Amino acid sequence: MQIQDYSLVLPDGRQLFNRLTAEFVPGKVNILLGANGVGKTTLLDLIAGVRAGDRSHLLGFPTMGHIGYEMQGAPFTGNVTVLEALQMMRVLDDPAATLEVADLPADLQAIAHTRFKALSGGQRRLVLFTGICQLRRDLYLFDEPENGLDLRAVKRVMAQISRLASSGRTVIMTTHQLRALPEGNTQVLVLAGQCIAFAGTPAEFMAETQTGSLEAAYLKGVS
Amino acid sequence: MWRKLRTLSKFEWQMTWADKSILFFTLIAPTIYFVVAAVNTNGHPLGTGNALVQLTGYWAYIVLVGVLNGFEFGLINLRETNFLKMFTVIAGDRRLIFYSNLAIQTLFIQIEMVCFDAVVVALDPTTIQYLPDMAAALLLNFLLVPIIAGFTNFFLLMPIKGNTIALIVMGYIAVGMLLINVSLPNEWALNILLTSLNPCSYVVLFYAAFLNLAHATTGFNGTMLVVVGLFYLMVGYYPVRHMRLQSQTSRY
Numbered sequence: 217m218q219i220q221d222y223s224l225v226l227p228d229g230r231q232l233f234n235r236l237t238a239e240f241v242p243g244k245v246n247i248l249l250g251a252n253g254v255g256k257t258t259l260l261d262l263i264a265g266v267r268a269g270d271r272s273h274l275l276g277f278p279t280m281g282h283i284g285y286e287m288q289g290a291p292f293t294g295n296v297t298v299l300e301a302l303q304m305m306r307v308l309d310d311p312a313a314t315l316e317v318a319d320l321p322a323d324l325q326a327i328a329h330t331r332f333k334a335l336s337g338g339q340r341r342l343v344l345f346t347g348i349c350q351l352r353r354d355l356y357l358f359d360e361p362e363n364g365l366d367l368r369a370v371k372r373v374m375a376q377i378s379r380l381a382s383s384g385r386t387v388i389m390t391t392h393q394l395r396a397l398p399e400g401n402t403q404v405l406v407l408a409g410q411c412i413a414f415a416g417t418p419a420e421f422m423a424e425t426q427t428g429s430l431e432a433a434y435l436k437g438v439s
Numbered sequence: 440m441w442r443k444l445r446t447l448s449k450f451e452w453q454m455t456w457a458d459k460s461i462l463f464f465t466l467i468a469p470t471i472y473f474v475v476a477a478v479n480t481n482g483h484p485l486g487t488g489n490a491l492v493q494l495t496g497y498w499a500y501i502v503l504v505g506v507l508n509g510f511e512f513g514l515i516n517l518r519e520t521n522f523l524k525m526f527t528v529i530a531g532d533r534r535l536i537f538y539s540n541l542a543i544q545t546l547f548i549q550i551e552m553v554c555f556d557a558v559v560v561a562l563d564p565t566t567i568q569y570l571p572d573m574a575a576a577l578l579l580n581f582l583l584v585p586i587i588a589g590f591t592n593f594f595l596l597m598p599i600k601g602n603t604i605a606l607i608v609m610g611y612i613a614v615g616m617l618l619i620n621v622s623l624p625n626e627w628a629l630n631i632l633l634t635s636l637n638p639c640s641y642v643v644l645f646y647a648a649f650l651n652l653a654h655a656t657t658g659f660n661g662t663m664l665v666v667v668g669l670f671y672l673m674v675g676y677y678p679v680r681h682m683r684l685q686s687q688t689s690r691y
Contacts, residue, residue, distance in 0.1 A: 265528070266527065279531070285528045295457035
């Protein structure tokens with residue numbers, strides 16, 4: 217899955233991408249790093265097909281309907297319960313599928329019959345993350361999945377993302393949390409200066425920037 | 440596709456049913472107006488002649504407000520809360536949430552119209568003679584609601600915030616209802632213009648022509664209703680493929 221020579225000028229005249237080229241490796245967690253406002257979410261929106269634009273620069277990406285996308289925010293306003301929301305997402309993916317309370321992760325079983333509007337922001341994100349992960353998709357996009365979650369939940373989320381990649385699916389995630397990244401097959405892509413400034417393993421990123429930690433490498437890499 | 444549509448419709452039914460505030464504008468407001476009229480006229484809120492014609496004005500209001508407040512504004516709210524964006528990706532087709540929402544709002548409009556007609560019959564028992572027309576109007580709504588959605592789908596393309604759209608919608612309804620009465624027997628050009636541009640005028644003429652009220656069942660009216668209806672069913676659904684999926688007010 218590649219993006220080739222993609223440029224984007226925003227309506228306000230600001231150039232967000234300039235001949236951006238990136239390759240996302242299947243079976244790996246592709247971690248997109250970058251400063252605030254650099255265009256990480258815009259790139260995910262483009263890949264997901266929810267942003268209008270020239271898609272001729274996108275090669276090998278699955279179409280909408282074969283992508284699972286957990287975006288920032290929690291898109292529910294109604295009185296549906298956690299179980300109802302997850303059941304709906306599951307059935308949209310597989311009409312024959314069923315989902316019971318016992319099928320949910322332990323931390324969601326206790327709130328299965330709680331209405332979505334009564335949940336905290338972190339709980340809402342955890343529910344949606346679980347809903348996205350239960351879909352059978354070729355590509356998963358996670359936009360700062362750790363946002364609003366407690367430490368234990370972050371560990372569970374990152375472990376789940378690792379499992380998705382290990383099962384052969386392609387995962388692209390953005391994050392500002394560098395201390396609890398998914399373990400194993402990861403590729404780091406640093407978005408800076410309107411293009412991908414670095415792509416490689418975390419170890420290669422640290423070697424390139426001659427630093428001893430990913431945090432230090434990031435700070436040096438985006439400057 | 441149909442299974443996905445059914446799943447989304449079921450879910451949107453739950454969400455719409457949970458938010459009963461929409462009933463105020465679509466059902467309770469015209470019902471209050473009708474009750475006040477019944478009190479002021481000693482039980483003849485529709486007058487003594489052309490009662491069914493008067494009733495079509497109320498139906499036009501329910502249909503227009505149902506489409507605008509329930510459907511168009513509801514869809515804009517789904518976009519602002521990111522529901523549209525996330526679930527379009529999951530469903531895999533940007534038309535599915537649009538059509539499931541339209542199906543549910545059509546059902547809501549029908550329920551509201553049945554409730555309103557029940558109040559009318561209860562307060563003015565002489566209107567029981569119009570029960571067949573009331574039933575026919577409900578059947579006509581299955582054609583009418585998608586056409587009126589075609590009239591008003593341009594709201595989905597407007598790059599403005601939800602609050603601004605709410606104000607514009609209120610003004611649009613008020614102007615539309617006022618224009619219902621601007622209908623002159625010999626001004627055919629004006630009547631064509633109003634029927635083509637004002638959804639309220641279209642709805643009233645639609646009921647009148649198909650229920651044979653006030654001699655409105657003419658070949659000219661029938662042709663005009665079909666041409667205008669087909670136009671909005673084709674052109675009015677252009678926004679479905681081109682509307683923004685992302686919020687206009689928030690990046691997330």
